[in-house]
Amino acid sequence: MTGPATRSDPPAVRCTGLRQAFGDTVAVDGLDLEVHRGEVFGLLGPNGAGKTTTIRSITTLLPAPPGTVTVLGRDVARQKTQVRRLIGYVPQQLSADGTLTGRENVMLFARLYDVPRRARKDQVEGVLEAMDLVEAADRPVKTYSGGMVRRLELAQALVSAPQLLVLDEPTVGLDPVARDGVWERIARTRAETGMTVLVTTHAMQEADEHCERIALMHRGRIRALGTPAELKGAIGEGRDGGAATLDDVFRHHTGDTLTEDKGGIRDVRAARRTAGRLG
Known part of the structure; x- marks a missing residue:
């Protein structure tokens, strides 16, 4: 378990003027962010x-200019290997192999994350137990329910005892019971380890319930930042004249017409494929 952070400790994540462009398309435009x-x-x-591009920059999957992104004080451009050892990542697209058992999937990730051989078995068993997957651990993953698959992917990400867990749409396609189960296990792990969690989600209620602070991105920039209560309080009334919700905050900063900002066909296919397999 990591000790409590002090003021002298670097933040879990710091982005300073991060810019990512693909040809003439600017995905992230001078992003300043601190987690x-x-x-x-x-x-x-x-x-x-620009959310996923930001996440991929933080997790070293996209190159970032030196000095623009740090994770727990390590520069993702200059100290890529060190950064990867500090991070657990659950992408939106499925990362588990359905032909392998749950235990085999987690063991594979333990090897990929360079978990010491003498510690692998115990750490694999520990995360399977934490995710309530011990009984199903020796079954092929293709027999798992959607909630079980997401819990397995959490086990994969947590097997190296990361200090930062990055979740990209972690509950897409899950029913409310499975979604609550995923968050209960994240909360339990945080309580035991002090781990930082960075999550992207389109579920406003989920963000309101589980996130301590929120940044709302639009067109590659941060448009609002604060606690859920602060963001809702800043816009006053909601559309129905009652108290504002995060849906109201979302509309206020991004507008109701988002056609030009929707992801491309690959994003749609990936999201539908993930939701279909988890459902």
Whole structure:
């Protein structure tokens, strides 16, 4: 378990003037962002806002200029290997192999994350137990329910005892019971380890319930930042004249017409494929 953060500790994530472009398309436009150690931080926004590009920059999957992104004080450009050892990542697309058993999947990730051989068995068993997957561990993953698959992917990400867990749409396609189960296990792990969680989601209620702070992205920039209560309070009334919700905050900063900002056909296919397999 990591000790409590102090003021002198670097933040879990810091982006300074991050810019990512693909040809003439600017996906992230001078992003400044800081995620505190130990918090659950939500990154919200419409498709095409730059969330996934930001996540991929933080997790070293996209190259970032030196000095623009740090994870727990390590520069993702200069200290890529060190950063990867500190991170657990659950992408939106499925990362588990359906032909392998749950235990085999988690063991594979333990090897990929360089978990010491002498510790692998215990750590694999520990995360399977934490995710309530011990009884199903020796079954092929293709027999798992959607909630079980997501819990398995959490086990894969947690087997290296990361200090930062990055979740990209972790509950897409799940029913409310399975979704609650995923978040209960994330909360339990955080309580035991002090782990920081960075999550993207389109589920406003989920963000309101579980995120301590939220950044709302639109067109590659941060448009609003604060606690859910602060963001809702800043816009006053909701559309129905009552108290504002995060849906109202979302509409206020991004507008009701988002056609031009929606992701491309690959994003749609990937989201539908993931939801279909989890459902």
